[in-house]
Amino acid sequence: MQPKATSTGPVNDKSGFCELTFPAAGSKARPLVWPAMRPLPGESAAVAPPVKRGNWIWVNLWATWCEPCLAEMSLLGRWTKGLRAGGNDLDLELLTIDAPENATTLQGRIEAGLPGTVRWVRDEPAFGAFLDGLGVDRTAAIPIHALVDPGGQVRCVRVGAISALDFAAVKGIITGR
Numbered sequence: 001m002q003p004k005a006t007s008t009g010p011v012n013d014k015s016g017f018c019e020l021t022f023p024a025a026g027s028k029a030r031p032l033v034w035p036a037m038r039p040l041p042g043e044s045a046a047v048a049p050p051v052k053r054g055n056w057i058w059v060n061l062w063a064t065w066c067e068p069c070l071a072e073m074s075l076l077g078r079w080t081k082g083l084r085a086g087g088n089d090l091d092l093e094l095l096t097i098d099a100p101e102n103a104t105t106l107q108g109r110i111e112a113g114l115p116g117t118v119r120w121v122r123d124e125p126a127f128g129a130f131l132d133g134l135g136v137d138r139t140a141a142i143p144i145h146a147l148v149d150p151g152g153q154v155r156c157v158r159v160g161a162i163s164a165l166d167f168a169a170v171k172g173i174i175t176g177r
Helices: 067-071 073-085 100-112 124-134 164-175
Strands: 056-062 090-096 117-121 144-148 153-159
Touching (some): 056 067, 056 073, 073 090, 124 153
Parallel strands (some): 056 090, 090 117
Antiparallel strands (some): 056 144, 144 153
16 A cells, blocks of 8 residues: 655644655655665675665664664654554665764664664765755754655655654654545
8 A cells, every 4th residue: 555645745744743844846855865875784785775666764863872863763663563554655764873983882783673774874974965965954963854755755854853742743744644
């Protein structure tokens, strides 16, 4: 079942969950442009970003040293499973901005289990350019969330942690209700 995304206007966000919203088409649309990635610890090549598959993509920028980022991982996992169970095609992409010296800690987090596909942003310039593409100030603190529609357009950006009260807003954005 394909989610019903609004076609050109802002996303359905009556709750104020999104700090930034963008239309799916037109001059103000923002296609998702993935940052350059580095290989995960123990891997010889970076995990390639997903190609457009017609799914919503939830991009979460996080790091192993970010306490709010780690605290929301269980919510991200439960919500992703719940939305999928409700017939919504959704991919959770976890983009870490950890520095190379944190590779061992990152590897431990990955081995302990995370709720989505982990990718490692190559460096500070790649991270900065990615934030520019999302319309987010380069000094913004993580976690940062972006909801990308099935057409590859960034529709909603939130800077800051999520809470249990935000599920209805996220569901409304993804389902268009």
